[in-house]
Amino acid sequence: DIQMTQSPSSLSASVGDRVTITCRASQSISTYLHWYQQHPGKAPKLLIYAASSLQSGVPSRFSGSGSGTEFTLTISSLQPEDFATYYCQQSYSTPYTFGQGTKLEI
């Protein structure tokens, strides 16, 4: 199985801050990497697919980059609704696997 490791596990920030979350794969996954946002008690929401493509309807303050084994999710200016947990997921090979999550707190 491909292991996905996110850092940091938690992050404190303020409204208006720029934040970056990193996801590393245990082997090369090209750009088969996707990012999700999850609020407590809610289903995950797709933000970024194929490492850098913005899902329809997602604000442009979210961006993704990377290829191979290292990827980043950047939020350019945090808004109150952005405080949530973020997960990366690889779809390079089955079983598809997720990172352990990064909790973004105020």
Place this chain on the structure above:
Amino acid sequence: QVQLQESGPGLVKPSETLSLTCNVSGGSISSYYWSWIRQPPGKELEWIGYIYYSGSTTYNPSLKTRVTISIDTSKNQFSLNLTSLTAADTAVYYCARPDTTGWFSFESWGQGTLVTVSS
């Protein structure tokens, strides 16, 4: 936009079998892939497996001996069966549909249903 809704029991006894159904609306199930994903309380997401509309399946090897995913195109729904339950199977279970562009990101999700395994 397709919508998904899980249904099934919220409480199941150890060693019993879990059966969940995902009802699909706003589109036909007779195309592409359909998936189950679970999340134990406070933990990360785990992909369980997927089924193609034709009926072919791929499962997570960690669950392969206990899981069956099936599809009923006449009812526009697909189902999950998980046998020999233990407390470790307590989780929120989501049905989800991957994107249709081939990247296999999960763009549509049900709201999730909490399943507790306890006597």
